[in-house]
Amino acid sequence: MDRTDVNSVEYVMSSASEKPRLLLHACCGPCSAGVLDRIHPYFDTTIFFYNPNILPKEEFILRLEALKTVVSHFDGVKLIVPEQSAEEFVSRAAGMRALPEGGARCTLCFDIRLSKTAEYLSEHADEYDFFATTLTVSPHKNAPLINSVGAEAAARFGVRYLASDFKKHDGYLRSVQLSKQFGIYRQRYCGCGFGS
Numbered sequence: 001m002d003r004t005d006v007n008s009v010e011y012v013m014s015s016a017s018e019k020p021r022l023l024l025h026a027c028c029g030p031c032s033a034g035v036l037d038r039i040h041p042y043f044d045t046t047i048f049f050y051n052p053n054i055l056p057k058e059e060f061i062l063r064l065e066a067l068k069t070v071v072s073h074f075d076g077v078k079l080i081v082p083e084q085s086a087e088e089f090v091s092r093a094a095g096m097r098a099l100p101e102g103g104a105r106c107t108l109c110f111d112i113r114l115s116k117t118a119e120y121l122s123e124h125a126d127e128y129d130f131f132a133t134t135l136t137v138s139p140h141k142n143a144p145l146i147n148s149v150g151a152e153a154a155a156r157f158g159v160r161y162l163a164s165d166f167k168k169h170d171g172y173l174r175s176v177q178l179s180k181q182f183g184i185y186r187q188r189y190c191g192c193g194f195g196s
């Protein structure tokens, strides 16, 4: 994440005089904790939990409950859980099950989630200024790829995406520390369980 890139979280944090309204796609509670810890003073944040890739349903519920606990620790942060169906992800990822994590299935998975976030923002353009994602806090995920997918989704829907690399500044370590402090569930796999 480049501080001089006007389309980055870092730039907006260092330059905005008022709190911009951020629609933050979130993958889970632990990652959200690390990200909110860093950005909460700078943004009016609404979390957007859209992750049809999280299988099975019981796991989806566990992660959502952990996220709700995290949100309750940050004053003013709102949570949106749009309708979603795992079938959509499973059918679009059909034929990619055997691919290793980090390959084409994951690029599709990022696109499904960030495109939905961009679409929601385009339908509520008077309520939010930008969108971003917590996905870049993970040391297992390729932040430049995620940012490129996010920027492409933003261009398709005519909205603004803020690039990030939330693992910097000990973001991942902070997510682990806060998860323990909040006593929340921390998952042991990415989401779909394919290719592992």
Ligand code: SF4
Binding pocket: 053, 054, 101, 102, 105, 106, 107, 109, 110, 190, 191, 192, 193, 194
């Ligand atoms: S491994 Fe994670 S990022 Fe990749 S497709 Fe599965 S849930 Fe999505």
